[in-house]
Amino acid sequence: MTPQIEFVFNQLDDSLKKEIIDFWVGEKALGVEQAHQRVNEIALIARGSESKIMGVCTIRDYYFKPIGKNFWYFRTFVSKDYRQHGVAIGLLSETKRRMNEQFKAGKNPKIIGIIIKVENPILKQNFPQATWPRTQFHFVGTEGDSHIRISYFEGATID
């Protein structure tokens, strides 16, 4: 099933927040307190049949010291019922497209790209390319067991 992906960054009302908190807590992805904090970082939601949430992703402004620049730190969670159907790839691609558009329009000019920390051992093993071909995220090093990957927005500069 192709998910319907909604961009809701900074546009969540209380009922949508509650729906996402219930999703995370119900899936045992996050505890209640963590879910209440993280919900303010929600960027996109993927929905399936009957509008059921398949997965969500969050972004927050993050200073990455080794590069000395700010990035949107992207995190995602997909329901156990809908894994390996392209939901995570869809959320990552659409987040990149949306935030790239915002950057080009002059919004948050100090945040010059997206950073992800790949913890999942299967993803690290199955996708070892220095640059991921579909989403163009570049490997820039490790942090503990995580692979750090970055994608810059179009026209980003380092001055």
Ligand SMILES: CC(C)(COP(=O)(O)OP(=O)(O)OC[C@H]1O[C@@H](n2cnc3c(N)ncnc32)[C@H](O)[C@@H]1OP(=O)(O)O)[C@@H](O)C(=O)NCCC(=O)NCCS
């Ligand atoms: C990791 C996670 C986000 C992947 O979500 P997903 O929607 O299943 O991922 P996608 O379907 O978009 O998969 C992307 C690619 O990874 C592969 N993949 C994902 N999970 C896999 C698994 N368990 N085993 C083998 N391949 C897997 C998919 O087959 C796909 O590759 P392909 O397009 O070449 O076939 C999801 O498993 C999850 O939420 N896990 C718990 C939280 C987590 O680990 N978050 C990410 C931290 S890095």
